[in-house]
Amino acid sequence: MSDGTVLSDTAADVVKETLAECRAATLPALRDAVGELHPRLARISAYHLGWCEPDGRPTGVHAGKMLRAALAVLAARAFGAGTRTAVPGAVATELVHNFSLLHDDLMDADELRRGRPTAWVVFGAGPAVLAGDALLSKALRMTAEMKGTPEQPAGRTLTEAVSTIIRGQAADLGLDGFPVDRVGADDYLAACAKTSGLLGGCVAVGASLADAPAAGVRTLQAAAWDLGVAWQVADDVESIWGDPAASGKPAFGDLRRDKRTYPVIAALRSGTAAGSRLAGRLSSSGARGEDELAELARLVDEAGGRAEAERTAREHLDRAVHLLGKTGGDPVALDGLAALFRHVLDRHGRRTPAPAATPAMRGAAR
Template sequence: PAPPPPPARRPAVAVELVHNYSLLHDDIVDADERRRGRPAAWAAFGAGQAILAGDALTALAVRQLAEVPGEAGRRAVAVLVGAMEALVCGQAADTALEHIDPDEVTFGHYFDATPKTTALMGACAETGALLGGADAELAAALRQAVAAFGLAWQISNDVDDIWADPARTGKGVFGDLRAGKRTIPVIAALRSGTEEGSRLRSLLLRNGPVPAVREERELRAMADLVEAAGGRRYAEALAERHVGEAVDGLGSALPPSVVRDELTGLFRRLVRTD
């Protein structure tokens, strides 16, 4: 008979299914027509079909872990469902970032939205550890380390959205600026007390609380103001800090090993600020 699948397979499949459900719905919420250089599902097949596909992936994800017998399976289901709840709350806060007045938006508003990324990444580590036989303390420590990496990645992604080469990201530039979303670079620029930050505020206020379609020239001017006000530099430094927290967390949770080294290398490769 064939050997049983490794313990990490079911949680890996479950988390990947949830991840894809979140991307299907996220593209609809953000009206993003491209995903990795190709038409987004809703743009190709319609919003209704994309929503239903996401719902189906959610059910399949829970089933993956619900079929695992014993206490570890029940705990893994609870972790996944909790991460899904946090993801949805984070996404709601992320959507609200498009409408908060530039004079009122704070870093706290931004961090309210980050569970849209960090919750699921943390669940990757925690569910895999639980089904691999780790105790609750180690599983929680790994969740915290990977969640710190997730925060670093999200901040780095916000930087990419403004300044990265579209050929590398597979998405258009200025998506967040076009939507008027207050990401870390933008909030840091607005809170910088600089002339450039004040000019950025004026541009954000020009179209009222719901931004109109902005021309490419205006978007590029906004990106230049964010950088001149120190927003890019602040975001890159913050991403580096959280990568350091993630690496330190792995070092505290795991003994020296090839696996720990591979995870550390992965964290640093995926959060690039160059």
């Protein structure tokens, strides 16, 4: 398989076609699964997914690219199975993903997702949580009916992924307002489990349904774990410096919540004057206005936090792509999976050359 890490325009077009194909194959089954929920919870879930307005009127669109479903489908293809074999697992991973988003929006007090009010804002906290629970329950019922291999049953694979996601989310909550003198990479990497655990579950479910050997499944999960770290770090960068019009979320989101994300941790550990000034400002209490948030973002950048985060994200992506070649899967299919891996970072706009490394977090995420 190809070992490059830059997604060419041609490869980008192929990824778009692949995503559209996987989405077309799995979306009907996903709609059916959501439709089997309690009517009120089905409407909340459908709203969250972008299918309808709060009153239930169809929007005619579906928000999101269904990347996780595509990961499951492509993982199955890498070990010789067709798309149809992977669809139940792909749908289950999307249900788990959206369960986590419904809960995450509430825990982070996010009021916007994809440019629309989040489900908890529209329907209330309790109903939104219950809708997330319903999606998770449906996913687990679906996986209970999947077989996979004796060594790696598909149902157990996704159940373990859910446990990992929950542990990661618990660690992530601990990053809010984390004391500046106790910032550490281990705490951050523990929180990355909320992303890496799900991605590992996606590829493992797909591969298990294709009767992949256990060693291949484990290596595929390891690749997805690195992809998850890269994804989370890139998302942290976007949360501070991303375009709200493109992300559908307010600027400076994580700084607004006083969350110790990777760029912030890197800046605080940089040993720079800007990092020291950042620590002093973060230690102060009280609400922060837009000018203060912009100044915090500038200090993070000046201290090297943004450059270090972008370098680290690319490093983990490189490692993920390298591990794909060791899974023993079909090289052509793995090339498609590698292209999808690269797409994850490219969609965050991370095509810039890797910046010079700072001492802030060198080796911390290895």
